Amino acid sequence: MRDKTLTLEDIPQHIESGMTIGIGGWGSRRKPMSMVRALLQSDVTDLTVVTFGGPDAGLLCAAGKVRKLIYGFVSLDSIALDPLFTGMRERGEITVDEYDEGMFVAGLRAAASRLSFLPIRAGVGSDVPAMNPHLKTVASPYDDDVYLAMPALKLDVALIHVNRSDPQGNAQYLGPDPYFDDLFAMAADRCLLSAESIVPTDELLKDAAPQTLLLSRMYVDGVVESPQGAHFTSCTPDYERDEAFQSHYAKSAKDPEAWKSFVDTYLSGDEAAYQSAVRAFHAAAGTEGAQR
Amino acid sequence: MTITTADICVAAAADAWREAGEVLAHAVGTVPTIGARLAHATDASDLVLTDGEAYLMSEPPPLGKSAAGGGTIEGWAPFRRIFDILSTGRRHSMMGASQIDAYGNQNISLIGSWDQPKRQLIGVRGAPGNTANHRTDYWVSRHSARVFVPTVDVVSGVGNDRAAADTTGTLKYHHLGVVLTNLAVLDYDPAGRLRVRSIHPGVTAEQVKEATGFDIDVSEAVVTRLPTAEELQIIEQLDPSGRRFAEVPKA
Numbered sequence: 001m002r003d004k005t006l007t008l009e010d011i012p013q014h015i016e017s018g019m020t021i022g023i024g025g026w027g028s029r030r031k032p033m034s035m036v037r038a039l040l041q042s043d044v045t046d047l048t049v050v051t052f053g054g055p056d057a058g059l060l061c062a063a064g065k066v067r068k069l070i071y072g073f074v075s076l077d078s079i080a081l082d083p084l085f086t087g088m089r090e091r092g093e094i095t096v097d098e099y100d101e102g103m104f105v106a107g108l109r110a111a112a113s114r115l116s117f118l119p120i121r122a123g124v125g126s127d128v129p130a131m132n133p134h135l136k137t138v139a140s141p142y143d144d145d146v147y148l149a150m151p152a153l154k155l156d157v158a159l160i161h162v163n164r165s166d167p168q169g170n171a172q173y174l175g176p177d178p179y180f181d182d183l184f185a186m187a188a189d190r191c192l193l194s195a196e197s198i199v200p201t202d203e204l205l206k207d208a209a210p211q212t213l214l215l216s217r218m219y220v221d222g223v224v225e226s227p228q229g230a231h232f233t234s235c236t237p238d239y240e241r242d243e244a245f246q247s248h249y250a251k252s253a254k255d256p257e258a259w260k261s262f263v264d265t266y267l268s269g270d271e272a273a274y275q276s277a278v279r280a281f282h283a284a285a286g287t288e289g290a291q292r
Numbered sequence: 293m294t295i296t297t298a299d300i301c302v303a304a305a306a307d308a309w310r311e312a313g314e315v316l317a318h319a320v321g322t323v324p325t326i327g328a329r330l331a332h333a334t335d336a337s338d339l340v341l342t343d344g345e346a347y348l349m350s351e352p353p354p355l356g357k358s359a360a361g362g363g364t365i366e367g368w369a370p371f372r373r374i375f376d377i378l379s380t381g382r383r384h385s386m387m388g389a390s391q392i393d394a395y396g397n398q399n400i401s402l403i404g405s406w407d408q409p410k411r412q413l414i415g416v417r418g419a420p421g422n423t424a425n426h427r428t429d430y431w432v433s434r435h436s437a438r439v440f441v442p443t444v445d446v447v448s449g450v451g452n453d454r455a456a457a458d459t460t461g462t463l464k465y466h467h468l469g470v471v472l473t474n475l476a477v478l479d480y481d482p483a484g485r486l487r488v489r490s491i492h493p494g495v496t497a498e499q500v501k502e503a504t505g506f507d508i509d510v511s512e513a514v515v516t517r518l519p520t521a522e523e524l525q526i527i528e529q530l531d532p533s534g535r536r537f538a539e540v541p542k543a
Contacts, residue, residue: 072417072418075414081414085412090409100418100420101421102375105375122425124458124463126416126424126449128416144462145461145462147462176347176358179371180372
């Protein structure tokens, strides 16, 4: 079996400008933030980003990486809105496809099943079809229902962060919720995975149930070991959301000068520099970092 | 014991779930969350509660905490299962509304134009799917003409006029129940228009009309019931630190 381990520095080489990328997690939960940070440092641009949006959406949009954002919501969970995302929308600087969350899931399921669409009731009667004029309906051949034909959200690359993986890409989540990470992987031609730790295959189930094995290696193309790789989003049970730092992010994002300083301090070096700057932030603020 | 407006709102929220049966209570906001738990603790014990994360709870965790903070887990419902549950119709929502019109069209997406909003909000989230699949109620903690508007900027949750306009039968499960606010409980007349069902004690009909940005019928409004002594005790146990007063301040 192939060893698929990569480094974070390798990640941008696997993503081309103009691609459609899906990002796993949900809001400010188990987001592949270190891979997102690697993209921020790269020349990759003109992306279509498909996400249950959290800070991944705001950061990529604000860095000018995004041609179009496709989402059901963008939220930091404990903070309702992401100021980078809302700011760009309010300045008219970003193109979006906004869907109902269930429609979004149907789009991923269609792509994962290699169907061009899936019928769904959600969205009928709302303004979602008018906001997305490319949407068409489909009449049931069995009764009078007319459903929305949610087009497949086909992805070139999926980015996912999990608690553990083996070097071949058998991925394990240990928290309460798998989110839709397996669906993102199946909807994509390629999946790049980051994990808190990479362990030998025979250690995956030493202290966990088999249901924690979320992704088979057949869906995974590259694996990066990235401790704290979801920071500042949560990665239960390894750590919870870093609320103090997220709050600092959201405050900084509201003011251009403060944002420039945030980028200089946290987003202008590599991952080690980021993690080191976060430790310095907590030392100076007298706060604790992401806690178990 | 003084009865606060927040307590009256919690009891009214509980009433909304009282006949729901054995379905998932989806509550957005503190008052709806306490309301669902109050209904569950009194005569709607079949109601299914969540911790707001991935678990169904036969005993809810402390308010604001997930299952990790306590309570008894009775089931697993990660986000993927929520969409399965709502498709079966075994769910009943009480959500917020940034705007709502006379027919119950609700908006949580954005204010202003679609291409360049004046204020980008959270997105339509699950509102279209909720209203297409199961009963949906709304909770408005600050009843004002900025929320109750003649026309919403984005129809996120589908209103009664739009549901009626769908002649195909696709929206056969559409069901709007009540709109609960800090001033009153509203429901819908036979034509699907919002009307005032009851006004909270101490609030006048004039106040409700002035705080509503379209004509609203108050002619049949009664006074919203007070919580019973037992309910007040349970509310206090469910919310000992008074988180509900962050949504509905004490007078």
